[in-house]
Amino acid sequence: MAINSTDLSTALDELTYKDLDSNKSNVRGNSNLGKDEFMKLLTTQMQYQDPLNPQSDQDFIAQLAQFSSLEQMQNLNSTFNNTSAYALIDKYVEIESSDSTGKQESAEGIVDSVKVNKDGAQVVIDGKSYSVDDIYKVSSPTDEQWAAKLKADALAKAGADAQASGNKVNPSTAAGNTTE
Numbered sequence: 001m002a003i004n005s006t007d008l009s010t011a012l013d014e015l016t017y018k019d020l021d022s023n024k025s026n027v028r029g030n031s032n033l034g035k036d037e038f039m040k041l042l043t044t045q046m047q048y049q050d051p052l053n054p055q056s057d058q059d060f061i062a063q064l065a066q067f068s069s070l071e072q073m074q075n076l077n078s079t080f081n082n083t084s085a086y087a088l089i090d091k092y093v094e095i096e097s098s099d100s101t102g103k104q105e106s107a108e109g110i111v112d113s114v115k116v117n118k119d120g121a122q123v124v125i126d127g128k129s130y131s132v133d134d135i136y137k138v139s140s141p142t143d144e145q146w147a148a149k150l151k152a153d154a155l156a157k158a159g160a161d162a163q164a165s166g167n168k169v170n171p172s173t174a175a176g177n178t179t180e
Contacts, residue, residue, distance in 0.1 A: 038067050085114045085121035085132045092141040093123065097134035110141050110149050126152065 042063055049055050088111045095107045109125040116122075122129040141149070 038070060042067070081132070082114075082116050082121050085116070085123065088123055088132070088135070088138060089114060090141070092139050092145055093125070093135050094137040095123075095125075095130045095134045096136055097130060110145060 042060075045055070046060070090110060092110050093108065097105050097107070099105060107125060107128070107130060111123045111125055112127075113124045114121055115124060115129060119131070121132045123132060123135070124130075
């Protein structure tokens with residue numbers, strides 16, 4: 001049985017509209033094919049090729065080389081995005097994001113650290129994580145912003161120390177504002 005454009009088109013529609021592993025329908029919002037879809041198309045092509053006139057092994061090798069290039073480009077892109085996120089440490093950022101209910105949330109501050117997980121890179125500001133994709137402005141912090149951050153960090157540390165020892169914290173002395 002020879003492979004024709006209808007077979008490939010049907011296979012592509014199945015891959016695009018339906019997740020074959022979970023039988024859940026997906027919305028077709030992105031025309032980009034990932035590595036999983038590429039491999040499924042390649043195996044479908046091999047399955048439906050004409051046994052009397054098979055595709056040459058050179059063609060399959062070329063397609064596998066394309067697949068390998070695609071995978072390496074995706075890995076390189078991921079590494080570049082993570083490296084770019086690390087460059088945000090000690091930068092002042094402004095963030096606009098929405099939570100799971102769709103409520104808009106704004107945040108700003110100096111980036112303390114960066115976390116990388118399966119969802120991508122996230123910046124940490126005052127102990128809260130935000131997606132790097134939600135950042136809309138990056139700048140160098142001013143002296144006043146640094147002073148405010150250091151004061152807030154001192155208050156947080158004093159509060160944590162006091163809680164560990166069972167004492168109450170006086171905010172003016174915790175921030176180093178003693179008046180004598």
